[in-house]
Amino acid sequence: MQSNVRVQQQEGADIELLSVKQLKQRYPWMNTSGLAGGALGVSGEGWLDAYGMMQGMRRKAIALGATYCSASVAGLLHEGDTIKGVSLCNGEQVHASTVINAAGTGAKTLSASVGIELPVESRKRSVFYFKSPAALKNCPMVIDPSGAYFRPEGEGFITGISPEVDDDPECYDYDVQHELFENLLWPLLAERVPGFEALRLQRSWAGHYDMNLIDQNVIIGEHPAIKNLLFANGFSGHGMQQAPAVGRALSELIVYHAFKTLDLSRLGWNRIIEQRPLIEQNVV
């Protein structure tokens, strides 16, 4: 945590390391036992509605001249090692000088159609919305050392936790893992915030991480085996916060064939091919 905070501060983020005493002063509702400290974004931080953000980006792109076409991509068209476009499930073909595989959990299948093995699998994550009689003043998004997280949402809170590794198969269904809440989350939440003992679960839903099995980071850019096919896959649960930067990086790759504003080459295919993982330590 200390080294992460150093990196974030060097990049201009307003992050503070808090001692246990400071945590207790700032958040009297928190049980700090078992904690050595905490890192907090003091300003320029927050959370947002991912669907709203996506729609905002979509509308802006349309206003700038982008055309959206609603259809599933059935396969990638290529001649030798050069991509030529995509074929759609309705039988149409779209020809293009560059194609981006941004298909989330559908990306592995598309890659396989041109013989590229993308080390990305679909992993289900359940989210639970609850209300609590306890008022948590100034509650930030809290990530517990156990991996459980919670944050305010409307009049209540949302929370979640990753399942154990051997209870986390490749999965495409949307059945909520209720046992995670009952057996794991609730006891952890009540331990960290005693006021959560009396919480009331209201709603729940499930989505999927496009999990990069090698290092839980995005794979961005071209694969050496095929030209003009760009990848942006394997976000492993943190793709929304990276989306604006990744979109800009992809547009730079298309226009300049190089990264211009942020050099993201460490996140390219080479590290996967050469087995030099860039492990992400902080996946919730």
Ligand SMILES: Cc1cc2nc3c(=O)[nH]c(=O)nc-3n(C[C@H](O)[C@H](O)[C@H](O)COP(=O)(O)OP(=O)(O)OC[C@H]3O[C@@H](n4cnc5c(N)ncnc54)[C@H](O)[C@@H]3O)c2cc1C
């Ligand atoms: C429960 C949950 C909580 C999360 N919380 C956070 C968070 O706090 N912060 C954060 O940064 N990120 C978070 N994420 C991760 C974030 O949502 C993803 O990283 C991000 O959505 C990935 O964006 P994407 O565009 O690559 O893929 P997606 O958003 O999955 O979009 C891919 C799109 O491609 C479409 N598609 C797939 N196959 C095809 C095909 N063959 N033809 C045409 N279209 C296809 C899909 O239908 C989908 O619309 C969370 C994810 C989940 C599930």
